[in-house]
Amino acid sequence: MTQVSAVPSAAPSSEPPPQMQDRAVIMRLMFGAWLQQALYVAAKLDVADALADGPRDIEALAGEVGADPTALARFLRALVSAGVFAEPSPGRFELNGPAEYLRSSVPNTHKYIAILHGEEAYAACAEVLHTAHTGRPAFDVVYGKPYFSYIAGDPKARATFDAAMGRETAVPLVVAQCDFGAEGTVVDVGGGVGALLAAVLVDRPGLTGVLFDLPESSDAAREHLAGLGLAARVRVVGGTAFDSVPAGGDVYTISRVLHDFDDEQVLTILGNVRSAMSPSARLMVFDALLTERPGFNPGRMADLGMLMVLGGRYRTEAEMRDLLSRAGFRVTEVRHARDADPRAESVLEAVPA
Template sequence: MPYDENRPAGDRSPAAAEEGLRRSAAFLVDEALGFVFPAALRAAADVGVADALADGPATPAELAAATGTDARNLYRVLRLLATRNVVAEDEHGRFTLTEAGQALRSDVPYSARSAVRMLTDRTFWRPAERMAHCLTEGTTAFDAVFGMPFFEHFAKDEETAAVFHVGMAAMSDAENAVIAAAYDFPDAGTVVDVGGGHGGLLLEVLRRNPALEGVLQDRAHVLAGHRLEGDKEVAGRWSTAEGDFFTTVPAGDVLLLKRITHDWDDEQCVTLLGNCRRALRPGGRILVLDAVVPRDDAPHQAKTLDLLMMASLTGRERTEADFVDLLDRAGLRLSRILRASAVLSVVEAVPA
């Protein structure tokens, strides 16, 4: 009988129980080796293998010459990536970038290369190794590894901060148009993208809603890389606002918080959401754009991201009940939840 890791052990004969334990051991060892795949994916992203495959099939030797790498070791990485359909090897030993692997290129729309490098950066990788610290101490492992909180570390390390902000922008690019289309924005007014990074979401919202104006709020060093400048579709309808959203939020009719609340603990989120409530104009709405963790055993990206939050930050992914409680504490009321993408939902809140 094929091994089913979800099947309860139950009452079985000694021989069946022993066989079950053998299969369990093999399954768990295979799962424990799972971390090697993202390491290989990052290595391929770092050296630009996908870009070298943009023109068609190539041998490891040809790819090594194009990327300045060792041909034998590059082949070993590609062989593992082929097991997950990122690349495919033909009968002549040449590798091709599959449809699933196309976004690893840096020169395509919705490139995920920067997102892959961010998610496998040491700021996530090293705390994840110390996840047991989160269980025994009840706190993030990041401080124990780096000696300071996550965002304080970024403020002191420009290179790491750049990896994070560029990676987050890349991770968001494929989501922004979908989210902008999923919500019925008002015919007029001001949309404020709170902690909006490089402004990819605000740009999509303004493009789809030509009567709206927008404000992009973030720290000065983040705003320096924003994308709003030079886009003719939104010209004259946007401004930037440098600031700390824990202190103040620009006034607006719709306030966007995309992948923000999951970074912070409940008390910090209550402060942030309270600032947003005070910044709302009459009839305004706050849109929390984050995952809503389903209450089942099915795989969901939010359940994986939740452990990254646990290991490296102070926040967490939240269930619907968690959002109801959080909003209530901030003087807000959950009005509805819209599924915006495979991962993210639109949690709409209004003043209570």
């Protein structure tokens, strides 16, 4: 019996060109899941690091990263077709511009976020209809608990999350545009291993810091800060912003945290920050703001991820202003990163109303 392939034939089609283009759009989206997993394989197996010194034959490359040569070549060719990596001659692969961002050591690497998206977050997609029907996270159904409860009990998953968050926000572009003062204390709420706080303190010797996040990340944070020579200037405090926030700061920062939560949870966090602040203290909220733009919008894709995994959401500037106002703040300034990425951080600066 002859099997009929589901792969579209290269033979001429009788369809008019516009219809062919429309079908191609749907097909690209259908194959997106496999492409994401190919990206995950490349990130998880350190393929970009193995190619850092130049092109390599697939046999040698597969041997170094512990993969089957034929399978790895097929994964990489899928990525090459999407513009990631290059195959200058048959069976020989090399880095290109996009693939550089899968290396471990480059600034603002996407390697760890690709791993994060390819593991538990990807598995949560199996229950995406639950999210569509209820508006609640699919992750909770697949794993039986909310995401942050899950990683609190899984050190490996927590380490992946910390690596993804710490590496991706290592040097937020908009930080350079902010005035933190010459002296005082910066309290970073939900700061992970201290990537943003380190970026603030390293060039401002008159400042000290308080890094506040869940207790599970405290050891990794101390190690990270010590490696940067900042251990003596930063106090690491474990806790949850849903209960309280350390008092005594001159500037409070919340970086890429609020999009993890729904509006009521955000109001709880902001309310506790407001209670910890003196009348003269300032709050800086760093986050990606949703904007409408023609064509592909990465912000809208990220917003779906927040919905399915965490139950959170990305917000517009107007929505962020509204939440800050409801929590007792007055927004004094909004700055946007000078960057073409539509998800690049903006910062909303606010003071107690």
